[in-house]
Amino acid sequence: MKNATELKGNWNEVKGKLKQKFALLTDNDLLLIEGKQDEMLGRLQVKLGKTKEEIQKLIAEL
Numbered sequence: 187m188k189n190a191t192e193l194k195g196n197w198n199e200v201k202g203k204l205k206q207k208f209a210l211l212t213d214n215d216l217l218l219i220e221g222k223q224d225e226m227l228g229r230l231q232v233k234l235g236k237t238k239e240e241i242q243k244l245i246a247e248l
Contacts, residue, residue, distance in 0.1 A: 194218065203248045208234060 201216045215229055230241050 200245060200248050204245070 197218050201213075201218075204216060205211050210233065211230075215233055216226065218226055227238055227241055230236070231238055234241065236244070
């Protein structure tokens with residue numbers, strides 16, 4: 187997965203792509219708060235039914 191700085195810098199673009207790919211995601215699901223990256227990944231795991239590794243790979247590929 188991209189490091190935190192890269193992810194934070196490109197987050198609006200990544201968030202838009204995730205919402206296009208997975209229409210069930212909301213802005214609240216994709217809220218990236220400093221120090222809460224793991225919490226957000228956990229929410230995505232539950233909502234998308236994917237493992238943490240799958241989600242990290244998906245984000246890295248966007």
